[in-house]
Amino acid sequence: MTITITAFEQSPDRGQGLSRDVRVRWALEEVGQPYDVRLVSFKAMKEPAHLALHPFGQIPTYEEGGLVLFESGAIVLHIAERHPGLLPEDADARARAIAWMFAAVNTIEPPILELVTAKLLEGDKPWAAERLPLVKDRIRGRLEQLVTRLGDAEWLDGAFSAGDLMMVAVLLRLKPSRLLDEFPSLTAYAARGTARPAYQRAFAAQLAVNAATLSR
Ligand SMILES: N[C@@H](CCC(=O)N[C@@H](CS)C(=O)NCC(=O)O)C(=O)O
Numbered sequence: 001m002t003i004t005i006t007a008f009e010q011s012p013d014r015g016q017g018l019s020r021d022v023r024v025r026w027a028l029e030e031v032g033q034p035y036d037v038r039l040v041s042f043k044a045m046k047e048p049a050h051l052a053l054h055p056f057g058q059i060p061t062y063e064e065g066g067l068v069l070f071e072s073g074a075i076v077l078h079i080a081e082r083h084p085g086l087l088p089e090d091a092d093a094r095a096r097a098i099a100w101m102f103a104a105v106n107t108i109e110p111p112i113l114e115l116v117t118a119k120l121l122e123g124d125k126p127w128a129a130e131r132l133p134l135v136k137d138r139i140r141g142r143l144e145q146l147v148t149r150l151g152d153a154e155w156l157d158g159a160f161s162a163g164d165l166m167m168v169a170v171l172l173r174l175k176p177s178r179l180l181d182e183f184p185s186l187t188a189y190a191a192r193g194t195a196r197p198a199y200q201r202a203f204a205a206q207l208a209v210n211a212a213t214l215s216r
Helices: 021-030 072-082 091-121 128-150 162-177 184-194 197-214
Strands: 003-008 036-040 061-064 067-070
Touching (some): 003 021, 003 197, 021 072, 021 162, 021 197, 036 197, 067 072, 091 128, 091 162, 128 162, 128 184, 162 184, 184 197
Antiparallel strands (some): 003 061, 061 067
């Protein structure tokens, strides 16, 4: 069955790979599933046809036969459960890998998103300069805990899993702020993720879209 995902017609990051379709592309590349991409504009995302797929008018979405999914974490979990390669066979190890997926989107990503809000949406507020260091320190606190848990390991829990895929994708969102540079072991962890051929293919595919739209 054909898999179709949605992505930005023109990503605000101009192809730096920070938009959330990249994690879905990456998962599909890891498990060797071909997929089609339907590009949507910001305007189209808020129109009924797209809202029928995604109640919040965002990307990515995932369509496969009669199945429609939204939320990048849920989509990656669906892919990982349907195809071998992203979740361990052992039931306990599988549960732990899924816990890391939740940790990525539920514990690490929220303070990172707060930073985006503080800079882009609230940067002109009179209290912005005072708030920014607090937001950054909250991220640092979480990253320190992650450093402790990762230790000298290559991946978070044994072999590379969907938990690492989601965690690396979330950490990459720190690129513009350079906060990740303060944590060499996490920088190296993210680099191991982005060195994977599946990530490289996913990144190249989204970059090609953005390069094409920017050159128009
Ligand atoms: N929690 C959602 C967040 C989806 C999301 O924020 N998508 C962004 C692109 S990365 C988007 O569509 N932004 C446009 C908008 O919200 O209008 C997920 O992980 O899929």
